[in-house]
Amino acid sequence: MTEIGITVAICTRNRAALLGRCLEALARADKPANPFEVVVVANACSDDTLEVARGFAGRLQIVVEEEPIPGVSLARNRLLGLVRGRWIVWIDDDAMARSDLLTAYERAITTSPSCAIFGGTILPVLEGNPPAWLLDGLHVVENAYAAHRPEAPTTFGDPGSNVPFGANYAMRSDVQRAFTFDPRLGRRPEDPMWGGEETMSIRGALAAGHQGRWVPDAVVDHIIGPERQTEEWLWRYYHADGRLWSPDKGKSLSRWFKAVRAYFRYRRARHRAAPAEWLALLVRAASLAGRAGVRPEL
Incomplete structure (x- = not known):
């Protein structure tokens, strides 16, 4: 077997439409030296996702399966x-x-054999x-859109450091199987803004001693x-982010007051300040509200 x-x-x-565009890009991409496959898991889909994915069987070595229970993890x-x-x-x-996503990762894997993770x-x-x-203030909130721009092929190993996002990272398969995804994390119908499943998996691998490296020329357009x-949408994202990463989860009167003050600062600035300024205040207010357990919606 190859x-x-x-x-x-x-x-x-x-x-399905987005998936079709994603698979089309992969079909047109430069081919790495070693054979590659594409595996698609359709998570409780009710549209034509399966038909769209299977339609690429003649152009990609593709496996398409279903996971009937909703939840990205x-x-x-x-x-x-x-x-x-x-x-x-x-x-x-x-x-x-x-076009060079896979060849860039293949080069990095070859030149950094001690690394198990690439971003x-x-x-x-x-x-x-x-x-x-949004165009004026995008730099303030682009992390909500999983933006990552590593400037150099540096290594990383600290689990508390900046780590790759799930939209574009690579991990050695035996290591990934050792650090599976927590079903309590990640998007699901009852909590569509929830995340963190890939971050916790990567941090777990780093904490166990595995090393990572950035690959700036492995690029996807999100x-x-x-x-x-x-x-x-931005409010809901940063509210969920505050809930997820808060070191002191749970309601308290002091957290509630901080969240309320931050919210009114943001609302006052909304029609007076430049977008970058009031968006920064939105991020803070929504994050504090998430930590305090209040105002999941604007």
Whole structure:
């Protein structure tokens, strides 16, 4: 049997059109020296995701499976049982691979044999007609769109440091199987803004002594549709982020007062200050509200 070098791993839920664009980009991408496969797990999909994915069978070495229980961590863990590649390159269904994505990762794997984790570049692409305030202040909130721009192929090993995002990273498959995804984390119908499953997996591997390296030339374009270009969406994102990463979870009167003060500062600035200023205040207010357990919506 021919050895598979890289498995491109994609979990998707009811976004067949985006998935089709993602697979088209992979089909057109430069081919690495070693054979690669694509594994797609459709997570409780009710649209034509399966038909779209299977339609690429003549152009990609592709495996398409279903995970019937909603939840991105469940889909990721289901995918781990299907992987044949020595390395897994994770991308999202809305991440469009640049032509040299896989060859860049293959070069990094070859030149850094001591590393088990690699992180690539993620560039947000705002589709449609983005509001002017978002274009002006995008640099303040682009982490909500998983933006990552590593400047050099430096190594990382501290689990508390900046780590790759799930839209574009690679991990040796045996290491990834040792650090599976926590089903309590990640997007699911009852909490669509929840995340953190890939971050905790990567940090677990780093804490166990595995090393990582940035690969700036492994690039995906991250498609951001109009539904994610609103104040309301950004508020929900940073509210969930505050809940997820708060070191002191739970309600308290002092946290509540901090959140309320930050909220009114943001609202006062909304129509007076430049976008970068009031968006920074939105980020702080929403994060504090998430930590305090108040105002999940604007």
